[in-house]
Amino acid sequence: MPSTAVPRTINALAAGEVALIAAIDPAGQAPDAAIRLCELGFDEGVPVEILHRAPFGGDPIAVRVGNMVVALRRDMAGLIEVAA
Amino acid sequence: MNAPVLNLARSPVVALVGNPNAGKTSLFNALTGSRQKVGNYPGVTVERKAGRLALPDGRVCDLIDLPGTYSLSPRSPDEAVTRDAIFGRIAGEKPLDAIVAVIDATNLRNHLRFVLELKPLGLPLVVALNMVDLAARDGIGIDAARLSALIGLPVVETVAVRKRGLEALGQALAAGIGDAAPALPVVAAGDLKALQKQARQIANAVETATGSARRWSQRIDGVVLHPLAGPLLLGLILFFMFQAVFSWAEAPMGWIEAGIAALQAAMAGALPPGILLSLINDGVLAGVGAVVVFLPQILILFAFIIALEQSGYMARAAFLMDRLMAGVGLNGRAFIPLLSSFACAIPGIMATRTIDSPRDRLTTILIAPLMTCSARLPVYAVVIGAFIPARAVGPFGLQGLVLFILYLAGILGALLAAFVLRRTVTKGSAPPFLLEMPKYQWPAARDMALGLYSRATAFLGRAGTIILGSTILLWALASWPQPPADADRPPIEYSLAGRIGDGLEPLFAPIGFNKEIAIALVPGMAAREVAVSALGTVYALNDVSEENADSLIQRLRSAWPLPTALAFLAWFVFAPQCISTLAITRRETASWRWPIFMFAYLFAAAYAAAGLTYHLAVAAGL
Incomplete structure (x- = not known):
């Protein structure tokens, strides 16, 4: 496991930036949410990219994960850490 | 079951299972055509769609379209039905003889994971690799034979909307279904992450070409989800x-x-x-x-x-x-x-x-x-027609x-x-809000027609029986007792409905409603628009329909002050009276508590809104 200083989440991705998922909910704060994310294809090593942000405040976001696009709110996106 | 058993072959039960957006319902429609029955599972209000499917070997099986789910751990009542049906836990339902796992060829990684979750259950399983045409359009090539070998299950390429691959699917099913019923599956504790990895490895191995998937969908999303154009559209x-x-x-x-x-x-x-x-x-x-x-x-x-x-x-x-x-x-x-x-x-x-x-x-x-x-429109139309002048306010009509x-x-x-x-x-x-955004597709005419038909019959069946029953009940309330021979008032005033209205009058007087309105609200319980014909009845018009709505408008103008009319409109924004809505709420929540609560809070809101409107209008000198 690489020990990066500050973990970066999906929320920090710039427009058009593709990153690989490093970990999902590593602190174990939301195990149920983590399972649901996993069911929708969020998993370590899978590339993700923010495609769209909703109008009026940029929440929720639409994320490309593998071959799918999934809409989720930023608080849940905060569980997904990406490699720097 | 005590039907006489003749020398008939048992009709096997086959379920379509898959992730949402795998094209499961299209496949079901293509396989069963119009020979499908829509009902309910006992105890829950999840729709049960079943049809007949003739196999190439002459057997006819019952095909069931189970609600789409991402895994065997349910999140909603719909998904729980899928799990229970697979495990044969639904009372009154025959256990499954086989499963058709429908997977989207353009999203192999995720959908394969669910197949791997289903496989250890031990039921005969056929994989329908659906939407291979869309995959080809996106430049994705899949080696179906290799896929079949790697997962150890028969794989059939299908394009449900074009009815492609249906015969091969039937043959695979016929080969998979034995004469004896399979043992009930046991719960397999699969490790989600391990299955996910396995699914990805298999997908990588069988994909002969990885095209730029979803190119079209992403382009359309550029407009549809645009921060400005999106909401406008x-x-x-x-x-x-x-x-x-x-x-x-x-x-x-x-x-x-x-x-x-x-x-x-x-x-x-x-x-x-x-x-x-x-x-x-x-x-x-x-x-x-x-x-x-x-x-x-x-x-x-x-x-x-x-x-x-x-x-x-x-x-x-x-x-x-x-x-x-x-x-x-x-x-x-x-x-x-x-x-x-x-x-x-x-x-x-x-x-x-x-x-x-x-x-x-x-x-x-x-x-x-x-x-x-x-149903509120006829009420609004009559009252607005009677009391709101048809003049222009800027570019709009008042x-x-x-x-x-x-x-x-x-x-x-x-x-x-x-x-x-x-x-x-x-x-x-x-x-959490977590929603897959499926790729864009043209709606298929057959799926539209079948969907429309099943929803229309569901509406007519459920609402029809309730509304019909309650209309007859309220008709009885409005018809008995009969008026005396020397009656000088409209007959409804002598009836039970009229007396209930009389009793309600003091309750409604503070919000500006007169006795006639109170009486009309009673039969209006059946459906909101019935209030219009009920007003016609209390104002002694024989038949209020399109042609003589004008005469009701004339009568209301002379009978109601403007604040009363406005209060009546405000009442109908919240109006609790619709027996069918309350009945469907009772069904869907499986308790009396929520329809009663719904009625009470809507009544309170309608009362407050009407009262506020009435007194503001009076204070404003209208």
């Missing part, structure tokens, strides 16, 4: 939809009304005046008419909703609306049921089944009646503006109600 679509619902339905609704009126006239000619004629004309025919007259609007609305769902746009609408819904403690998924409720709250409440959180679902059910349903304000008041009332409910009655943490 959604507004335009909704505007067009409502225009269509009301203007296209006008003519067929007129025919239905004319047809019912002709039947009533024929009955009046054939039968002597009396209780029997009254029961048929004012009870049965009026009751049937009250339901059927909304069918054109409901069909048009459903056609739009099905097209929006099948094209993949609905998920985008939920995405765009999520922020607004989050503000009152709901999420974007509640948008679709609420949209349906503009035609009628009954299909809207039925559509809440897809909402995974019970609290969210309950809140959505409770606020659905606040969406201005089409009457249209008032109608718009009434719609808006309903929406704002619903948002406010949700806000309060989520903090009190349905308190609890909001569930």
Whole structure:
């Protein structure tokens, strides 16, 4: 496991930036949410990219994960850490 | 089962299982055509879709379309049915003999994971690799033979919307289903992450070409989800939809009304005046008419909703609306049921089944009646026609503006109600909003037609029986006791309904309602628009229909002061009276508590709104 200083989440991705998922909910704060994310294809090593942000405040976001696009709110996106 | 057993081959039960958006329902429609039956699972209100499928070896199996799910760990009542059906745990349902796992060829990685979760169950399993045409369009090539070898299951390439691969699927099923029923599957504790990795490895191994998938969908999303263009487009679509619902339905609704009126006239000619004629004309025919007259609007609305769902746009609408819904403690998924409720709250409440959180679902059910349903329109039309002058306000007509304000008041009332409910009655943490955005697709005509047919029959069946029953009950209330021979007032005033109205009058006097309104609200319990004909009855007009609505308008003008009319409009924004909505709420929540609560809170809100409107109008000197 690489020990990066500050973990970066999906929320920090710039427009058009593709990153690989490093970990999902590593602190174990939301195990149920983590399972649901996993069911929708969020998993370590899978590339993700923010495609769209909703109008009026940029929440929720639409994320490309593998071959799918999934809409989720930023608080849940905060569980997904990406490699720097 | 005590049917005599002849020398008939057992008919095997086969279920279609798959992730949402795998094209499962299209495949079901392609396999069974119009030979399908839509019902309910016992105890739960999840739709049960079943049909017959003839196998190439002559056997005929029962094909069941199970609700889409991402895994065997259910999140919603729909998904729980899928799991229970697979494990043979539903009372009254025969255990499965085989499963067809439907997977989307353009999304192999995720959908394969679910297949790997199903495989250890031990049931005969055939994989339908669906939408291979779309995969080819995206430049994705899949080696189906290799896939079959790697997962150890038969794999059939299908294109459900074009009926491709159906024969091969039948052959694979016939080969897989034995003569004896398979043992019931046991719960397999699969490790989600391990399965996920395995699925990805297999997908990588069988994909001969990885094209730029979803190129088209991403381009369309560039406009549809654009921060500015997106909401604008959604507004335009909704505007067009409502225009269509009301203007296209006008003519067929007129025919239905004319047809019912002709039947009533024929009955009046054939039968002597009396209780029997009254029961048929004012009870049965009026009751049937009250339901059927909304069918054109409901069909048009459903056609739009099905097209929006099948094209993949609905998920985008939920995405765009999520922020607004989050503000009152709901999420974007509640948008679709609420949209349906503009035609009628009954299909809207039925559509809440897809909402995974019970609290969210309950809140959505409770606020659905606040969406201005089409049954309020006749009431609005008569009162606005009588009291709101048809003059122009800027570029708009004042009457249209008032109608718009009434719609808006309903929406704002619903948002406010949700806000309060989520903090009190349905308190609890909001569930996460997590929604797959499917790729865009043209809605297939066959799927549209079958979807429309099943929803229309569900509406007629459920609403029809309830409305018909309650109309007959209220007809009886309004007809007994009969007026004395020397009656000088309209007969309804002597009836039970009239007496209930008399009793209610003191309650309604503070909000400016007179005795006639109180009486009209009683039969108006059946359906809101019945209040119009009930007003006609109390104001001693024999028959209030399109032709003599004008005379009711004249009567109301002379009988009601303006503040009363405005209070009546405000009442109907919240109006609790619709027995069918309460009955469907009782079914969907499986308790009496929530329909009673719904009635009480809507009544309180309607009372407050009408009272406030009345006193403000009086104070303003109107």
